[in-house]
Amino acid sequence: MRGRRKLGRGIAMVGAGMSKFGVFRDKDSKYLFAEAFQEMLSTVDKGVDPKDIDAIYLGNFTNDFFVRQGHWGPIISDLLGFTAKPATRTEGACASSALAFREGVFAIASGFYDVVLVGGVEEMSKRSTEEVTQGLAMAASPYEAKSGFTFPGVFGAIAVAYFAKYGANREHLMNVTIKSHNNARLNPKAQFNVSIRDIMNQRIERAKKMGQPVPKWRDEKEFLSDPQANPVVAWPMHLYDCCPISDGASCVLLVAEEIARDFTDNPLYVVGIGQGSGKALHAKEDLTYFEATRYAAQEAYELAGLKPADIQIAEVHDCFSIAEIIHIEDLGFFKPGEGYKAVAEGLTRLDGAKPINTSGGLKCKGHPVGATGTGQLVEIWKQLRGEAGERQVPIKDLRFGAAQSLGGTGGTSTFVILERR
Amino acid sequence: MEERLLNDISYERFLNEEKLMGSKCLKCGSLFVPPRPICIKCYGTKMKWVEMKGKGKLVAFTCIAIGPPFMIKEGYDRKLPYVSGVVELEEGVKVVARIEGVDGNKPETIKIGTLVQVTFLHRGEGANSTTFLAFKPL
Numbered sequence: 352m353r354g355r356r357k358l359g360r361g362i363a364m365v366g367a368g369m370s371k372f373g374v375f376r377d378k379d380s381k382y383l384f385a386e387a388f389q390e391m392l393s394t395v396d397k398g399v400d401p402k403d404i405d406a407i408y409l410g411n412f413t414n415d416f417f418v419r420q421g422h423w424g425p426i427i428s429d430l431l432g433f434t435a436k437p438a439t440r441t442e443g444a445c446a447s448s449a450l451a452f453r454e455g456v457f458a459i460a461s462g463f464y465d466v467v468l469v470g471g472v473e474e475m476s477k478r479s480t481e482e483v484t485q486g487l488a489m490a491a492s493p494y495e496a497k498s499g500f501t502f503p504g505v506f507g508a509i510a511v512a513y514f515a516k517y518g519a520n521r522e523h524l525m526n527v528t529i530k531s532h533n534n535a536r537l538n539p540k541a542q543f544n545v546s547i548r549d550i551m552n553q554r555i556e557r558a559k560k561m562g563q564p565v566p567k568w569r570d571e572k573e574f575l576s577d578p579q580a581n582p583v584v585a586w587p588m589h590l591y592d593c594c595p596i597s598d599g600a601s602c603v604l605l606v607a608e609e610i611a612r613d614f615t616d617n618p619l620y621v622v623g624i625g626q627g628s629g630k631a632l633h634a635k636e637d638l639t640y641f642e643a644t645r646y647a648a649q650e651a652y653e654l655a656g657l658k659p660a661d662i663q664i665a666e667v668h669d670c671f672s673i674a675e676i677i678h679i680e681d682l683g684f685f686k687p688g689e690g691y692k693a694v695a696e697g698l699t700r701l702d703g704a705k706p707i708n709t710s711g712g713l714k715c716k717g718h719p720v721g722a723t724g725t726g727q728l729v730e731i732w733k734q735l736r737g738e739a740g741e742r743q744v745p746i747k748d749l750r751f752g753a754a755q756s757l758g759g760t761g762g763t764s765t766f767v768i769l770e771r772r
Numbered sequence: 773m774e775e776r777l778l779n780d781i782s783y784e785r786f787l788n789e790e791k792l793m794g795s796k797c798l799k800c801g802s803l804f805v806p807p808r809p810i811c812i813k814c815y816g817t818k819m820k821w822v823e824m825k826g827k828g829k830l831v832a833f834t835c836i837a838i839g840p841p842f843m844i845k846e847g848y849d850r851k852l853p854y855v856s857g858v859v860e861l862e863e864g865v866k867v868v869a870r871i872e873g874v875d876g877n878k879p880e881t882i883k884i885g886t887l888v889q890v891t892f893l894h895r896g897e898g899a900n901s902t903t904f905l906a907f908k909p910l
Binding site: 481484485494498499501511585586 | 805835838839850853857865867868884904905
C-alpha cells in the first residue's frame with residue numbers, strides 16, 4: 352500500500368430503510384424496493400425531496416437467474432420516478448449492495464454528486480431450493496461448482512478445516528445460532544423472529560396437540576443435535592447453521608458531509624470503507640481465514656485511523672455459522688482461533704462486550720443476497736442512533752459501528768465503519 | 773504433446789483423457805493446478821504443461837445432502853449425501869474434487885490427512901459428456 356487512503360470529501364448517511372425480509376409469494380422486487388424506499392424516506396428527520404437525489408446505485412446478484420429478468424438499475428429508477436437520472440447496478444454476489452454503497456460513497460467523494468441513494472434487492476423464493484442452490488453456486492469458482500460444492504458445502508469444508516486447526520466443534524457453531532435467534536426475536540423485520548427456545552416450545556405444543564410423542568430436548572443444544580429437528584445440509588453445516596432463502600430490499604441515503612445537517616441533526620459519518628478480493632477455495636494458503644476480509648478491514652481501519660478495539664458493535668456476514676466465527680477473527684476483534692471461544696463466553700451477545708449481529712444476522716434476519724449489504728447498515732443506523740428498541744445494545748457512549756459483507760465463498764469482502772458524532 | 777492453450781478448456785480435455793495437468797513457470801518454477809496462463813509469482817510469460825502424479829492427502833471435506841441438479845441426477849439426495857473435498861497433491865498444490873470411496877452418511881469416519889489417489893469419473897454422452905476430477909482413499 353502506498354500510504355494512507357483518503358476520501359475527497361466527507362460522506363454522511365442521513366436515512367436508512369428496509370422491507371421486511373422473508374418469503375413473499377405476492378411481493379416482487381419492485382414492491383420490496385418500494386417498501387424499503389418508503390421506510391428510508393420516513394427516517395430522514397428533516398425530510399428529503401426525492402427529486403434531489405442525483406443518482407442510484409443498486410446491488411443485485413442474480414435476479415437474472417431467479418426471476419429471469421436482468422438490468423435492474425433502470426427498472427428501480429423508473430419505479431421511484433428517478434428517470435432520467437443515472438442508475439447503476441453493482442454485482443458482487445452476496446455483497447452486491449455493499450458494492451453499491453461503496454460506489455455511492457466514491458460518487459459523492461469525487462465531488463460529482465451530493466445526494467445518492469444506494470441499496471439492493473433480491474427475489475429468491477419463487478424458485479425451488481435446488482434451483483436457488485444452483486443459482487448461488489454461480490458465485491463460487493467454476494472448479495468448486497463442478498466438484499459438487501454448494502455454498503453450504505464450501506463453508507462445511509472450511510468448518511472442517513477450522514475444527515481440525517483450532518479444536519472447535521459443532522457445539523461452538525450452535526452458540527452462534529442460539530445467539531442469532533435470541534437477537535432476531537427482538538427484530539420485527541427478521542424472517543425468523545423467534546428464539547430456538549420458542550421453536551422448541553412450538554414443536555412440543557404441536558406434538559401434544561396431535562397426540563404424537565413429545566420431544567424430550569432438555570436445552571437448545573439438544574434440539575440442535577437432533578437430526579430430525581436439525582438435519583444435515585452439508586456436513587458439518589446443518590439447517591440451523593445456514594441462512595434461509597429470502598426476498599427483500601434495503602437502501603440508505605448518502606449525502607456530502609457539508610449538507611448533512613440539512614437532512615438531520617443526527618447523521619452518521621462514513622469514516623472507514625474497505626474492499627478486498629479472494630482466491631478460490633483450492634488456491635487458498637489456509638482455509639481458516641478470508642484474505643479478502645483481512646484486506647478490506649485493513650483498508651477501512653487505515654482510512655478511519657481506528658483499531659478493531661474501537662469498533663463497539665458490528666454486523667458480519669454470517670451466511671453460515673462458521674463464517675461469523677471467522678469474520679470476527681479476520682476483522683481483528685478476536686485473535687485467529689479465538690473467535691469460537693469469544694462466542695462461547697457470551698462476548699458477542701447483545702449484552703456482551705462486543706455485540707455481533709444484533710439484528711439476528713443473515714441467519715435469522717434473512718439473506719436476500721443483493722439486499723444484505725445495505726440491510727446490515729440499516730441495523731447499524733438504528734443502533735448508533737439509539738433507535739433499535741428492545742434490541743438496543745446497552746453500551747454507553749455508542750460511537751463506532753461497522754458492517755462486513757462477504758460475496759461468494761470469499762471472492763469479495765467489504766467493511767464499512769460508521770461514526771455518530 | 774500438442775500445443776494446448778493454458779486454460780480451463782484444455783484442463784477439461786486433459787481430464788477427459790485421464791490426465792490431471794497444471795502449468796509450470798519456466799522462469800521461477802511455480803506450479804499451478806488448474807493451469808494459469810500467467811505466472812502470478814514472477815509474472816514470467818513462458819509456462820509449460822506438467823502432469824501430476826495424482827497422489828495426495830485430504831485437507832478438508834464436506835458431505836452434501838442438498839446438491840445441485842447434476843448431482844441429484846446421479847442419484848444423490850438427503851438420504852445419500854456425496855462428498856466433495858480439498859486435496860493437497862504431492863507436488864504441493866491443492867485441488868477441489870469429488871471424494872469417492874467414503875461414506876457421506878458417516879462423516880466421522882472420514883479423516884483429514886487420509887492419503888488419496890486420483891480417479892476420473894466420466895459422465896454423459898457425446899456433446900454432453902464431461903469428466904469429473906475425483907479422489908479415493910489409497
